[in-house]
Amino acid sequence: MPDQRTVSPLGTSSGLGALFLGRAIAGLLLGAAVTFSATDHSAAYGSVVFGAWAVLQAIVVVVSAVRGGRGPGQRILLVQGVLGGVIGAVALALTGFGLGALLLVVTAFAAVTGALELYRAVRIERGSAAGRESLFVGILTAVLAIVFLAIPPDEVLAVGLIGGYGIVVGVYLAIAGISLRMPTARPEGAREGAADRGVES
Numbered sequence: 622m623p624d625q626r627t628v629s630p631l632g633t634s635s636g637l638g639a640l641f642l643g644r645a646i647a648g649l650l651l652g653a654a655v656t657f658s659a660t661d662h663s664a665a666y667g668s669v670v671f672g673a674w675a676v677l678q679a680i681v682v683v684v685s686a687v688r689g690g691r692g693p694g695q696r697i698l699l700v701q702g703v704l705g706g707v708i709g710a711v712a713l714a715l716t717g718f719g720l721g722a723l724l725l726v727v728t729a730f731a732a733v734t735g736a737l738e739l740y741r742a743v744r745i746e747r748g749s750a751a752g753r754e755s756l757f758v759g760i761l762t763a764v765l766a767i768v769f770l771a772i773p774p775d776e777v778l779a780v781g782l783i784g785g786y787g788i789v790v791g792v793y794l795a796i797a798g799i800s801l802r803m804p805t806a807r808p809e810g811a812r813e814g815a816a817d818r819g820v821e822s
Contacts, residue, residue, distance in 0.1 A: 636689060637751050641798030643681035647674055648791030655784025664720040667780035668712050671723070674787065675709025675730060678702075694745045701737040705730060720776050727783065728769045735762030754797045758790055 651674040658666065682702030689695045708730040715722040738759030746752035765786050772778055 636685065638798045638801035640681065640685040641754065641794040641801065643685070644678055645791045645793075645795035645798055647678040647681060648787040648789075648794065650674065650677070650791075651787030652784045652791060655780055655787070662777040662780040664723045664776045664779070665716050667776065667783055668716045668718075668723050668726070670780075671727060671730075671783050672709045672712030672716070675712060676706050679706025679709060694741060697737055697741050697745065701734055701741075704737075705734050708733065720774055720779065723776075723779060724769055724774070727779070728766050731762045731766035731769065735759050735764075735766055738762060751797075751801070754794065757793060761786070761790060 651670060654670040654674075655662070655667075658670075679702045682698055682705065686695045686699035686702055689698070708726055712723070712726040712730075715726060736759075738755050740759075742752050742755035742759050746755050765782070768782060769779070772782070
């Protein structure tokens, strides 16, 4: 049975594990869509896969925020999901507008959601078991925004970076999600004490 201990202001380990795993699947799908598309790394294709990923992740985040309650962490998570989904929809709408549009929407997404992720990690989840995951993803997302501001206008490079980001975030959150959903191992001493009490009874 999954451990239900509270590990974050956002909820129990089981709920957070589901959130992380949902986001991990979305990220890995993004990475796979880029990696296995050897013939198309155009800005249009990048806008489609990025927009679809952003909308999918937004659905996961919003559902988790709604199910998690009404605390400040859930409100920030809800705002993050809604804004991410809106930017993803914009990316899909701007599919035919070229590389400039792709760079703009990815930078906007990374700046907005990265800042909200970092805010949650530092101000709300500090000291919790989930805080380091939010901090890592927030930093990586903020770095993506900076990189997209600095890179030369190259379609293959931009789309490749999007895929790489999805893979790194997906793998990291998959590990975090699986760890949070695993039952906590009992210390050896506690197990021995329980066994002794059983014998005495």
